[in-house]
Amino acid sequence: MSTQEGLNRRSALTLGGAALAGAATLVAGGTAARAEDPHAGHDHHDHHGANGKASSQHQALVDAAIDCVRRGEACVPHCVESLSKGDTMLAECLESVFAMMPVCTAVARLAANDAPRLKELAKVCGDICADCEKVCRKHEGHHEVCKACADACAAFVKESKKLTDA
DSSP: OOHHHHOOHHHHHHHHHHHHHHHHHHHHHHHHHHHTOTTTTOOSSOOBOTTSSBOOTTHHHHHHHHHHHHHHHHHHHHHHHHHHTTOOTTHHHHHHHHHHHHHHHHHHHHHHTTOTTHHHHHHHHHHHHHHHHHHHHTTTTTOHHHHHHHHHHHHHHHHHHHHHTO
């Protein structure tokens, strides 16, 4: 079965909803974790930077991963709209974004907590983002959201290499 045949509008919408829920969980989870912090309001340690965000030695990686997810979130409805009109040109783009977003979400979580296996997951995510970038570059001349997603993926690949090549 080809990509065009295998990805119908209903499955695209279902997958898109799942991806949106995952990204929302990442954002809400971070907010809820800070709200439930038993040390909130205490001045024992400065766990937050000047902008109020939790500091991490991997903050650039967190930011790059979250930017990929954010750009992917903009790409999904664009691709779904195209598919709903019968144009299957962006089906491969949608599939690559669906692969990229959950892995970037996971990397952002691991990087924010300097968790074990971050380096290994960042490597895999870098490969997935490189694949996503390649697919999105095919459409960047006609679709700004594809260019933005490709640029974000390229930035993540660059950032992840700082960790994985170290």
